[in-house]
Amino acid sequence: MSEKNNVELDGHNLTLENIWEVAYGASAISIAPRCAQRLQDARTLVDNLAQSGKPIYGINTGFGFLAETPISDEKLGLLQHNLIVSHAVGVAAPLEPPLARALMLLRANTLAVGHSGCRPLILENLVQLLNAGCAPFVPRKGSVGASGDLAPLAHVALLLLGEGNAFVDGKETTAAQALAHAGLTPIQLAAKEGLALINGTQAMTAVATMTLLEAERLCALADVVGACSLEALMGTNKAFAHRVHAARPHPGQVESAQNLRLLLNESEILESHKDCGKVQDPYSLRCMPQVHGASRDALLYVRQVLEREINSATDNPLVFLDGDFGDEGDEIISGGNFHGQPIALALDFLAIAVAELANISERRVEQLVNPTLSAGLPAFLAEDAGLNSGYMILQVTAASLINENKILCHPASVDSIPSSANREDHVSMGMTSANKAREVMKNVRHVMGIEALAACQALDFRHPLKPGKGVAAVHQKVREKIPFAKADRWFKLDMDEMEKLMADDTLLVVAESACGSLN
CATH class of the missing domain: 1.10.275.10 (Fumarase/aspartase (N-terminal domain))
Incomplete structure (x- = not known):
């Protein structure tokens, strides 16, 4: 060992x-x-x-x-x-x-x-x-x-x-x-x-820290999975051009666009329809850098709050010795550093930011399974549709999770119920914010897993055209664990397998091994 x-x-x-x-x-x-x-x-x-x-x-x-x-x-x-x-x-x-x-x-x-x-x-x-x-x-x-x-x-x-x-x-x-x-x-x-x-505040801060670190990886995964969907839907990478994002240089947006360019590099699929006359893609494809990037920037704020909090004294009263912070004398002072408002606000922001990754992901799932939107893909990505329902209900599951997230994203920090005979007359509800944010994050990973399954199924219908290097590597890794769905089967097992590939960073690792380090 x-x-x-x-x-x-x-x-x-x-x-x-x-x-x-x-x-x-x-x-x-x-x-x-x-x-x-x-x-x-x-x-x-x-x-x-x-x-x-x-x-x-x-x-x-x-x-x-x-x-x-x-x-x-x-x-x-x-x-x-x-x-x-x-x-x-x-x-x-x-x-x-x-x-x-x-x-x-x-x-x-x-x-x-x-x-x-x-x-x-x-x-x-x-x-x-x-x-x-x-x-x-x-x-x-x-x-x-x-x-x-x-x-x-x-x-x-x-x-x-x-x-x-x-x-x-x-x-x-x-x-x-x-x-x-x-x-x-x-x-x-x-x-x-x-x-x-x-x-x-250590309970809410602990949950916040662990949730943030997973959410940060979900931001990178959102770019990976979104790139797979864009290829499968015959989208264009023109909206990800460097100069577009240099003209509006929000850091997260710039990073997300850079990721997408790397993932889509050397795509035969993109090359095959570059002169098709299609002017622009739906927002859920075209605006991935703007939406994914805004979530990235929100999480950066949360990170900064937590980095301060984890190295702070949050006790009450606080014990100060002569010379502490330049002040003279030994003293024990009652204060309010225990109040969780900074963490509660950040956690409510985290939940909203991460939920948006699933909101836009579910819209891409709808495009993939809807034959009126999918650029020629079969209904619900099923061979022999009708006999097979394909991924019809996976989109329903995603919609259910999106609905739950919208409820969970109601901020807990706007509420306060006095306690201790009104001595503690304003409270943060930060632990509620923490628990909600963690549930939102888990739901987002499920939705993105559904998108990854649908995108990989759709990419098989684009064969023999090859996607970009990063997308191709992800598709290959998924197919090592989850075979193409020739007919209906118990798709929950596929969803569980995809959850593992996302939770342990396998998809990120294989994407980066193929196209270079992602933001």
Whole structure:
């Protein structure tokens, strides 16, 4: 077995790609040596202030509406334990283990920033659990996104306490067994540590990160699959000319047009009808760079938001030491960095942007299966149509998914329901945005898979003319796994196989091997 890469946590330099690697067990993690002193100094400040008797939120007071309730010194640890068990009330199916691992990694990284005031032991245990292949059992629903993702993060903290369930190497087990597997024992929380574990945006940010990385690949796949459809529909590449996009240089649009030119290079199909007299293609073909590119640009914005968030301190209150950010004095300050609004807005934008990839994809599917639009292709791409229905209902499935996406794209971030007796009177609903965006992304991949199946079936009807190098390579790879449909069969199996080819980047890899690196 090859040695894993190492990701060093310091609270400042984590990347989105690091998160993916750790989530799937491809990288181990360690704590940067320089974190130790910072963590200990912040902890010492918390301990000193806790012993001073001065009321400080989350250390010796209740929480939320109960923030004015003082807590005696001998009950400070119990206060933190009670916080975790009372807040771990999420519902619905748990996050998949990679998403839950991303969540735990992000919480570890924000603790490494050094503004939370927890003991180094807390961070060390999170890292040890991750390196042992463990993941918390985190129900995906139950957060309003301020004061952070309280319920999801409380389920992470339960694992440290040895309570509830967990995953080890993807298999569900008890938290106690997961701790034992990692060589750990349950911890007893000290002052502020429960709050330090659950105040923050790491649940929505984890789902956002994993969804964004998949969505970025879907943008490239949209160009690949769209190029296949354009060839099959006898479209033209003239609208992708460099000067057209130089005249309106949105970065994503320029990148998408460049991809399409590469994929269609050396196409016999395009050459065969270049003088046919057809003036221009429908928008779903001609405007691929403009539509796909706009989604790319939206995802770039989401990436920038997440890159800031994953290396931020989102706890409350925050522990500051003399000299932090140029300010003097040690201080614990109550603020609002737990509020998920930046992530919620970005996630709603992500969902809308990715959904458009499916909207335009489904329109190309309709052209491929509709004999009045398909430039001579048989109805529903079926031989002996009538006896065979061909891909008739694949388009219906795509339409169903498009409909669901339109509902899911209603922004959650425009809603706010006050909680905690109106103390928390504005919330982000960012976790709802995250869950919706992930469902949209999955639906988009299904729709694009349907388009890829239809385009490859249609390309066979254009034989012996050969498509461009990139399209030809994709068609060949698909045919290695999914044969031409001479007659009706259970097409769901073909859809599942195509899903695999898209999800594991096979189609992108073969396209790039043939035509060069894609944006």
